[in-house]
Amino acid sequence: MKIQEIREIIKLVDNSSIDEFTYESEGTKVKLRKNGASATDAPVAQSAAPAAPAPVAAMPAATPKAEEMVSEEVPELPANNSENLHPILSPMVGTFYQSPSPEEPAYVQPGAKVKADQVVCIVEAMKLFNEIEAEVDGEIAEILVKDGQLVEYGQPLFLVKTN
Template structure:
């Protein structure tokens, strides 16, 4: 199991109502538990197969710096946008997945720049592990900008839209 797959599972469990999740495959066991909103991910190797764990550790360590850099970039971006216009609200991706502007390829996009939206209005879909999650506007206002392209992979917390609030 790759570290990115584990991260995606953590984010999905964190965003769900599940309190505990266990996954076991080929001697590797991943157990996730929510503790007051925090998710811990102790990954344990079966005692009978300690050698694969040693081989997997260097692979898992390599992607971590890049992931941290992406998280830092995501955290810096909202500050810049807020400084430019205080009336802009960012709609953030609640999970890792694929961004879709419309319910199906034949149908028009949920919103375009200039579209007036209400807080409970669906603005897009983020697909994660074959589940299509409708994302709502969260605020009343007007779509100022769409920050991602249709079919683009998005990260947890990545800004998807800028909404001009009143």
């Protein structure tokens, strides 16, 4: 298992509601803890075979704690839904992107007309780019997250004003 894969798992666990995660594959074991885990409980990869030395996946000293990595709160939906606002929710934990690449324009802007099967953004999870569709016909009323922001499962990404 590569250190980058471990870092991706750390991000996903950190942005989820679970406090502990264990992963074993081919004699390698990764155990992650958050929310109250002590500094000595750093993520460690170890070999299951007692005769072999245990490789350690050390995180850089500058890596923030799990509590420090979550910088923005999940926005709540407006209490008044009189404008027929339909939320587009994130189907997974990942990173929100407004465009297919940094050089290209955003899929949608506030005021843009969308169809139910139209792609409105991408959520990246474990190096997979997942296209998120509008789900309803209407007009983008508001974009609730910033480009590059980590998003939670079920977090509202957009509000679509339906007819």
